[in-house]
Amino acid sequence: MTEQAPAGDVAEGDGTDLLAVRRAKLDALRAAGIEPFPHDFDGVEPIEAVRERHAGLEDGAETEVSHRIAGRLRARRGQGKMAFLDLDDRSGRIQLQAKLDVLGPERMSRLLDDVDLGDLLGIDGVAFVSRRGELTLRIEDFTVLAKSLRPPPDKHHGLQDTELRQRRRELDLIGNEETRQAFVTRSRIVSEIRRYLDGEGFLEVETPVLQPLYGGALARPFVTHHNALDRDFYLRIATELYLKRLIVGGLERVYELGKNFRNEGISHKHNPEFTMLEWYEAYADVEDAANRLEACVQHVARAIGYEGETRWTEPWKRQTLAGAIEEATGIDVLAHRSSEELAAVIRDAADVDLDPAGRTWPQLVDDLLSKYVEPHLQQPTMLFDYPVELSPFAKAKRNPDGSETGLVERFEAFAHGMEIANAFSELNDPDEQRRRFEEQARLELAGDDEAQPYDESFIEALEQGMPPTGGLGLGIDRLVICMTGRRTIREVVLFPAMRD
RNA sequence: GCCCUGGUAGCUCAACUGGUUAGAGCAGCGGACUCUUAAUCCGAAGGUUGAGGGUUCGAGUCCCUCCCGGGGCACCA
Numbered sequence: 001m002t003e004q005a006p007a008g009d010v011a012e013g014d015g016t017d018l019l020a021v022r023r024a025k026l027d028a029l030r031a032a033g034i035e036p037f038p039h040d041f042d043g044v045e046p047i048e049a050v051r052e053r054h055a056g057l058e059d060g061a062e063t064e065v066s067h068r069i070a071g072r073l074r075a076r077r078g079q080g081k082m083a084f085l086d087l088d089d090r091s092g093r094i095q096l097q098a099k100l101d102v103l104g105p106e107r108m109s110r111l112l113d114d115v116d117l118g119d120l121l122g123i124d125g126v127a128f129v130s131r132r133g134e135l136t137l138r139i140e141d142f143t144v145l146a147k148s149l150r151p152p153p154d155k156h157h158g159l160q161d162t163e164l165r166q167r168r169r170e171l172d173l174i175g176n177e178e179t180r181q182a183f184v185t186r187s188r189i190v191s192e193i194r195r196y197l198d199g200e201g202f203l204e205v206e207t208p209v210l211q212p213l214y215g216g217a218l219a220r221p222f223v224t225h226h227n228a229l230d231r232d233f234y235l236r237i238a239t240e241l242y243l244k245r246l247i248v249g250g251l252e253r254v255y256e257l258g259k260n261f262r263n264e265g266i267s268h269k270h271n272p273e274f275t276m277l278e279w280y281e282a283y284a285d286v287e288d289a290a291n292r293l294e295a296c297v298q299h300v301a302r303a304i305g306y307e308g309e310t311r312w313t314e315p316w317k318r319q320t321l322a323g324a325i326e327e328a329t330g331i332d333v334l335a336h337r338s339s340e341e342l343a344a345v346i347r348d349a350a351d352v353d354l355d356p357a358g359r360t361w362p363q364l365v366d367d368l369l370s371k372y373v374e375p376h377l378q379q380p381t382m383l384f385d386y387p388v389e390l391s392p393f394a395k396a397k398r399n400p401d402g403s404e405t406g407l408v409e410r411f412e413a414f415a416h417g418m419e420i421a422n423a424f425s426e427l428n429d430p431d432e433q434r435r436r437f438e439e440q441a442r443l444e445l446a447g448d449d450e451a452q453p454y455d456e457s458f459i460e461a462l463e464q465g466m467p468p469t470g471g472l473g474l475g476i477d478r479l480v481i482c483m484t485g486r487r488t489i490r491e492v493v494l495f496p497a498m499r500d
Numbered sequence: 501g502c503c504c505u506g507g508u509a510g511c512u513c514a515a516c517u518g519g520u521u522a523g524a525g526c527a528g529c530g531g532a533c534u535c536u537u538a539a540u541c542c543g544a545a546g547g548u549u550g551a552g553g554g555u556u557c558g559a560g561u562c563c564c565u566c567c568c569g570g571g572g573c574a575c576c577a
Contacts, residue, residue, distance in 0.1 A: 015529025016546045018510055022528095060535090075537075082534035099534070117527070131535050154511040154526055156538045161511090163569045175511085219576060238577095264576045265501090274577075370576095412577095419577060475577055499568065 018151050025114045026147045032110065036147040041122040044070045048091035050127065051135060059133040063126065067137060069094065070122045070145060072174065073115065075155050083112060084136070087123060090180070095136040096123060103139065111142060118152035118174075120145040162490075169494050179491075182484045185304055186492055189480055192303040193277060194257065196296045202253040202279060207242035209235060209259070215455050216240025216393070219262040222272075235261035239278045240393065240471070244426060245461045247280050247469050255279035257476070268488035269418055272497045275476035280426065284470035286394075286409040289423040290318070290382055293413060293472055297380070301483065308485055310415060316380040318411075321369065324383050328372040333365050333387070337406065362389035377414035386410040386424075392436040392452050394424035416482045423472035430462035 015021055029036045050067050057063070071089035081100040086093055100108045115121065122145050125137030153159040153175030165172040165179070172179045194204065212231075214221040216238030223232050239256045246254045257277045264270060281288065294316055301312035319327075322334045329352050336342040342364050343356035354367050365387055373383075385397060385407045394408035410424035427433050437459075440452040480492040490496040 014545055016509095018528055018546095075539095077536045077539045078533085079536070079539080080533040082536085084536045084539080086537075095537070097535080101534085130537090132537080134535090134537070136535085151510045151527065156526065157512040159511070160513095161507090161569085163507090164511095166569090171511095217577080260577090262576065265574075267576085268571090270576060276577080422577080473577085478577075 019149060022116055022147070022149045022151075025116060026149065028114045029110070029144060029147065032114075034110065034144060036144050038143065038145060041070055041143060041145055043068050044122070046091040047071065047087070047089045047094045050094060050137070051092065054127050054129070054135055057129045057135070059129055060131050061129045063128060065127050066124060066140065067127060068122065068124050069137070071120065072148075072152075073117055073119050073121055074152075076112075076117060078112060081108075087121060088174075090184070095130070095134050096125060097128075097130075097136050097138045099138065103141075107142070111139075115144065116148060116151075117155065118148035118150070120148070163498075166490055166496055167498060182480075182486055182492060183494060185484050186480045188304050189300055189483060190257065190275075190476065192300045193296060193474075193476075195303075196299045197255050197279060200253070200292075202255045202281075203251055205243070205246060205251070205254050205256055206258070207236075207239050207246075207256060209261075211236050213453055213455055214238075215452055215458065217260075217262075218452070219264060222261050222263045237262050238276070238473070240473070241455060241458045243278055243280050244466060244469065244471070245458070247282055247426075248461045248464050248466045252282040252467075253279070266497060268490070269478060269481070271477065271489050271493050274489070274493075277474040277476055278471065280469050280471040282467040282469050285425040285468060286384070286411060286423055286470060289470040289472045290384075290411055292470075293382075293421055293423065293474065294380075296474075297479070300479075304483065306483055308483070310482060311379055312483075316382055316413070318382045318384065320385045321365075321383040321387075321412075322385065324373045325365070325368050328376070329368055331368065333368065334406070337361065339364060360389075362387060365390065374414060374419065375417045378416060380413065380415045382411045382413045384409075384411040386412070388436075389439070391424065392440050393427050393433075395427045395429075396432075416478075418478050418481070419475070420478045420482065421472060421474045423470065426466070426469040426471045428462055428466040428468060430459050433462055434459055 026036055045067050047069055050069060053065065054063065069087065069089065071087045073085060074088045074093060075086040077084040083098045085096040085098060087096055098108060098111050103111065122143035123137060123139055124141045125139045128136055128138060130136050153171050158175035159165050159171050165176070173183070198204070210224070210226070210233040212233060214234035214237050217240065219237045221234040221237050223234055225232050237260055239258070239260070243254055243256060255277060258275065259273050260276045261273050263272065266272065281292070298313045306312060322332065326332050329349060331345055331349055331352065333342060336345050339359065339361040342361055343359070346352055346354050346356045346364065346368075352368070352372070354371065356364055359367065386394065388394075388396065388406055388408050391408045391410050394410040397405050397407040397409045399405055408424060410422070412419050413421035427436065437452060437454045441454065477489050477492055481487070481489060484492060486492050
């Protein structure tokens, strides 16, 4: 960071020390009896509302309507005895006109000499439309609301440097309209998801972030330490197990929308902390979860006025996982249920370039999915019927004749080549759940370092009796990527993880 | 963790094959201008080229180490 200029030596200068120049103007305002950091400014109207009020006026039209607005000074086009300025607030931008014959020499000089681009101003002005058709407020009075002591980003190019944009997001938000739009949209997406679920009788709940044992997903956790208890805790990797205990407790429809933490690599679709929605619905199954996901996302897309290429509001494509893999690679994974057998088929497949050495059977299926299927799923798609080995918390799918399929009732939803959601008919047979945990332990020994730890208190909860339940997890950051047309998770997380 | 690639003024970008004093625009400073909108015009400024070392008569440019981004691989959602 740049050093602050020493106080005092700022009254005169050649203008090369940008910070000193701004501090000198701060002093000049105070010397003129103007408080540069006042406490409030009442009765402010959003710029967007001013625009709506005067929509349709002709070029050159005058009004007698006065407005009070507030925002950041973005540009100034001086003309001696008259000047145009642009002011931004969250809702948009509007042009201001400052005239010597309206403001008088004293206030005109304050506005043009002591106010800088980037300062926060309150404006009282009368609306008119310029000769060239721009809605403008003629400034009757103005108030400095906060002096800006650092220069703003380039008024035309904004802030381009990706590192600066993420480390100093406030500058990105000031300088880049698209950034502000993306985060406003993110906020609306989250609130519309809540509105939908609340309207469907779900309760929003909060479960522990610090957990004595992590679980509910396949991932490595962060570890932290509680001093008074002198023991380690894990930051949650999922809310799944606690939420299901609430279903056991009779809350029937619950959701939690919050941060999860996974100690994995960082990429354009992975941030160490990320926002996840999970909901659980008693007396429902995977089909109900699928229909509800579709309804929920469709509600959101309509509510935010989504206008991109993705067909959220049409019925989503649904197919089986095995079918999608076979379509893409010609390999029928269900016909080769051991790692050795599947590895041999993968080696023989002409169009498949994967090294199956040392991979377990579920890992191989996952490899095929991630490399040959997932990247091509641009439009919303649900893949059903996952192998039981990949799904330790999902209920088995049965053939009509009652025979085993080796599959579970589960789907994952994809869009823009990314997984965005994961859902299943929740396993509620405690003995079967215990066997799945033991199978996870076996996989861990076989080389899967992210297998589930055994959670006895969760088993006990299932022994208490959990109703049949449909559960779903939705990656909020990824949904926001898709709905805002951004390329990476860093573009939709305000302060993504970075080195110090 | 590995591979590739980048870091030049407050911001956005130039600078050929290693060659004079590292250049523009915006912002800032001084001046002109009462309907401009990337306002315009005149003038004067503004740089430890990410940091450190090396090669060379000479380094923004080549080499090494480190720091911080971006892309890819691996791992994951």
